[in-house]
Amino acid sequence: MSLNKKSANKVSGGTLTKYSFTSSSLNSLETAINVFLPSSAVSGSKVPVLYYLSGLTCTEDNAAQKGGFFNAAEAAQIALVFPDTSPRGAKVDGEDESYDFGSGAGFYLNATKQPWSAAYNMYDYIVKELPSKLGELPIDTSKASIFGHSMGGHGALTLYLKNRGQYKSASAFSPICNPTACPWGKKAFEGYLENGLKEGEQYDATLLLKDAQDQPGILIDSGTADDFYKQGQLLPENFQKVAEEKGFKNVQVRLQDGxxxxxxxxxTFAEDHIKFHAKFLKA
Amino acid sequence: MSLNKKSANKVSGGTLTKYSFTSSSLNSLETAINVFLPSSAVSGSKVPVLYYLSGLTCTEDNAAQKGGFFNAAEAAQIALVFPDTSPRGAKVDGEDESYDFGSGAGFYLNATKQPWSAAYNMYDYIVKELPSKLGELPIDTSKASIFGHSMGGHGALTLYLKNRGQYKSASAFSPICNPTACPWGKKAFEGYLENGLKEGEQYDATLLLKDAQDQPGILIDSGTADDFYKQGQLLPENFQKVAEEKGFKNVQVRLQDGxxxxxxxxxTFAEDHIKFHAKFLKA
Known part of the structure; x- marks a missing residue:
């Protein structure tokens, strides 16, 4: 077993367990995940999995403690996996200087610029390495969906749109929808990628949606009183406009008042999102 | 308006607002509360109120952030009020030395021992002062119930049993049920009360239940894998035994496995507790 169990709590009839392991994608650094298994999985049956990608400054803990997902995940008998948002302790100069770059801000991409490229490979970590680790648990990784918040909403949308065979559906709370057009995205792409914004286009959900062939299954909720929305960091309208132009009827973008x-x-909307994914995972 | 608004977040269709004010019970120290108003109260209608008393080390924030109460409180159209667990900054020697006495550990009593007696009057604060402050909000304090966790479960049970006219029902997660018989309670009563344990009997839920005349409405959930339960800090069996001896059929003590x-x-059980209180508050 390559997963080291750190702690476990019974919740909502299932179990939330924290594991750590050495990640090859993250330059052999130790990383941690929280895994919720619903009751049938605790009893040994394999269940579908829903990955949750957190936002800037978060670790694997924040959404597990505050998201309110477990009662709904137990009702749907779906496992939830909460990874961290970046490598930790990569010892890159400037890594801990700002909240929106470096530690806690991996942006779910593979860095190509030195010195970040050695450890900042959250894309490979989430898409390739993490599912292989879950093989040790009663989880059927062939039935997987992905969701997230803010930077993690960006991650969920882009990983889904780039890997349609791997994920059945994607959803997001307050996602960064068009990172090549917002300050957070520009800073990340110019900092992590050798060819900057141009190279970042492959990690931009709005641009990826333009190129999508098959009907995607996507739910987005974003609040109208969100300061980052008002500052133009999230740009859900740009994503929605492309969905409408393409006639993607299973892409819902909901602006939630206040x-x-x-x-x-x-x-508030946690149960909605779990139920949305359950339709795809149980289809 | 004597309440100072510090912040507000929309949640579950209602609003969570943090207020601060100067408390006469707490020696004119500033204290903070979080108040959840469901949507009908946000629109101006008066709603019933459910007070939530937190446990050792907590502030007004912990349960508001992690308790998962708001979707159920919105469904029931009940306001929730989260006070702090002690005065803050009373400048009593030793106030911040231990997690289970002083700051964050007011034990919902009126201290009679110097120097604690000046500010450590959480009983008067919750029972008398707090409802008068809520008169400024769309809350009907004549329809009130009370619940809490651990030390706050002790608070909910004792405040209810001592003030049956004021609260319609009480419930608790992992409460300290018999504080005169457990280490936490003994330390608190001997530290805060001039006549120690003897004086503490008036704040012991199991002893108060022995003297109860009318059928109380009480729900208790306590976990079997709870280390404090195993250490004999909680003693729900003692409370249950008295309830059975007295034939109190509306006292439910549930030991939750694992x-x-x-x-x-x-x-996990937040919704259960809100629904329990809604029956009494809407009767």
Whole structure:
């Protein structure tokens, strides 16, 4: 077993367990995940999995503690996996200087620029390495969907659109929808990628949606009182416009009146998102 | 308006607002509360209120962020009020030395021992002062119930049993049920009360239940994997035994298999507790 069990709590009839392991994608650094197994999986049956990607500054813990997902995941008998948002302790100069770049801000891409490229490979980590680790658990990784918040919403949308065979559906709370056109995305792409914004286009959900062939299954909720929305960091309208132009009827973008960027917003619609994915995972 | 608004977040269709104010019970120290108003109250209608008392080390924030109460409170159209667990900054020697006495550990009593008696009056604060502050909000304090966790479960049970006219029902997660017989309770009563344990009997839920005349409405959930339960800090069996001896059929004590003392446990049964109180508050 390459997963080291760190702690476990019973919740909602299932179990939340924290594991750590050495990640080859992340330059052999130790990383941690939280895994919720619903009751049937605790009893040994394999269940579908829903990956949750967190936003800037978060670890594997924030959404597990504040997201309010477990009662709904138990009702749907779906496992939830919460990875960290970046490598930790990569010892790159400047890694801990800002909240929106470096530690806690991996942006779910593979860095190509030195010195970030050695460890900052959250794309490979989530898409390739993490599912292989879950083979040790009663999880059927062939039935997988993905969701997330803010930077993690960007991650969920882009990983899904780039790997349609691997994920059945994607959803997001307050996602960064068009990172090549917003300050957070520009800073990340110019910092992590050798060819900057141009190279970043492959990690831009709005641009990826333009090129999508098959009807995608996507749900997005974003709050109108979200300061980052008001600052133009999220740009859900750009994503929605492409979905309409392409006639993608299974892409829903909902602007939720008066909600902000917090976990209070996420917990309000948590059950909605689990139910959305359950339709795809149980189809 | 004597309440100072510090922040507000929309959640579950209602609003969570943090207020601060100067408390006369707490020696004119500033204290903070979180108040959840469901949608009908946000629109101005008066709604019933459910007070939530937190456990050792917590502030007004922990249960608001991790308890998972708001979707159920919105469904029931009940306001939730989260006070702090002690005065803050009373400048009593030793106040911040231990997690289970002083700051974060007011034990919902009125201290009679110097120097604690000046500010450590959480009983008066919750029972008398707090409802008068809520008069400024669309809350009908004549329809009130009370619940809490651990030390706050002790608070909910004792405040209810001592003030049956004021609260319609009480419930608790992992409460300290018999504090005169456990280490936490003994330390608190001997530290805060001039006549120690003897004086503490008036704040012991199991002893108060022995003297109860009318049928109480009480729900208790406690986990069997709770380390504090195993250490004999909680003693739900003692409370249950008295309820059975007295023939109190509306006192339910449920030992929940495999659950611990954490917010994961609370969030699992949060909806159950809100629904329990809604029956009394809407009767």
């Amino acid at each position: 909600y902000d960027h917090s976990y209070f917003f996420i917990s | 659950y611990d003392h954490s917010y994961f446990f609370i969030s």
